Amino acid sequence: MRAPATDLPLMLEDVSLLARAVTILDRVRLTFSAGAPTMLVGPNGSGKSSLMRVAMGLVPPTSGRVTYGGRTGVPPTRRAIVFQRPVMLRRSASANLVYALAAAGVPRNERSAATQELLDRVGLGGLSERPARRMSGGEQQRLAIARALAKQPEILFLDEPTASLDPAATKATEDIIRTIAAQGIKIVMATHDLGEARRLGGEIVLMNKGRVVEVADTQTFFTTPATDAARRFVAGELLV
Ligand SMILES: Nc1ncnc2c1ncn2[C@@H]1O[C@H](COP(=O)(O)OP(=O)(O)O)[C@@H](O)[C@H]1O
Ligand SMILES: [Mg+2]
Numbered sequence: 090m091r092a093p094a095t096d097l098p099l100m101l102e103d104v105s106l107l108a109r110a111v112t113i114l115d116r117v118r119l120t121f122s123a124g125a126p127t128m129l130v131g132p133n134g135s136g137k138s139s140l141m142r143v144a145m146g147l148v149p150p151t152s153g154r155v156t157y158g159g160r161t162g163v164p165p166t167r168r169a170i171v172f173q174r175p176v177m178l179r180r181s182a183s184a185n186l187v188y189a190l191a192a193a194g195v196p197r198n199e200r201s202a203a204t205q206e207l208l209d210r211v212g213l214g215g216l217s218e219r220p221a222r223r224m225s226g227g228e229q230q231r232l233a234i235a236r237a238l239a240k241q242p243e244i245l246f247l248d249e250p251t252a253s254l255d256p257a258a259t260k261a262t263e264d265i266i267r268t269i270a271a272q273g274i275k276i277v278m279a280t281h282d283l284g285e286a287r288r289l290g291g292e293i294v295l296m297n298k299g300r301v302v303e304v305a306d307t308q309t310f311f312t313t314p315a316t317d318a319a320r321r322f323v324a325g326e327l328l329v
Pocket of ligand 2: 137138139248280
């Protein structure tokens with residue numbers, strides 16, 4: 090029997106992205122492999138969100154290519170993205186998930202059980218009838234993660250999911266991300282919070298001005314960074 094096709098490793102091969110002659114991504118070479126989360130860090134505007142959009146396949150690179158398990162042009166059925174400000178339907182939490190499950194091709198008679206399972210996975214089991222847009226920021230983030238999981242992705246991109254959350258909501262979200270990662274889903278996550286990168290990261294990718302400046306396992310990145318930029322970033326200096 091043929092092995093099922095996989096999106097991993099996901100490779101960015103000399104990917105550049107230009108918009109109106111401005112370089113947003115500059116010859117990025119990066120491989121996302123199965124395993125512990127990859128944390129994208131770097132100043133605002135360094136290209137973290139753009140990199141995830143290109144890797145997801147939402148935006149074609151201006152040059153270079155993205156390969157999924159060695160193939161190009163692979164539709165995004167095995168990968169999902171949670172944007173920084175997820176937009177929910179003006180309906181209940183469960184209705185949002187039923188919609189996502191339908192879009193993912195889950196048969197109608199399985200959607201109700203799958204919805205409850207997804208809500209439980211993100212700690213929202215008791216809030217299934219709550220209007221999604223009336224949920225707190227943290228709850229909406231977790232609902233957005235549940236919605237992404239409806240696709241049963243093997244790779245999940247998260248764009249600063251805790252950016253506007255208080256410490257308790259941040260912890261709840263990080264715990265869910267850790268659990269998802271332990272279930273074998275590859276997490277690629279942008280954060281501007283170095284503490285968070287250290288807590289969740291298996292590996293750290295530092296970006297600056299559209300370039301990948303350093304890639305290292307978390308321990309190495311924080312204890313013995315190889316580049317001057319990484320040293321300064323870890324020390325809390327501004328990269329300009
Ligand atoms: N569609 C676009 N058109 C023009 N510039 C863009 C576009 N998207 C992003 N940029 C620019 O690209 C740079 C990188 O943005 P972004 O990927 O959002 O960085 P980050 O997520 O690290 O803050 C920024 O300077 C931003 O203004
Ligand atoms: Mg961003």
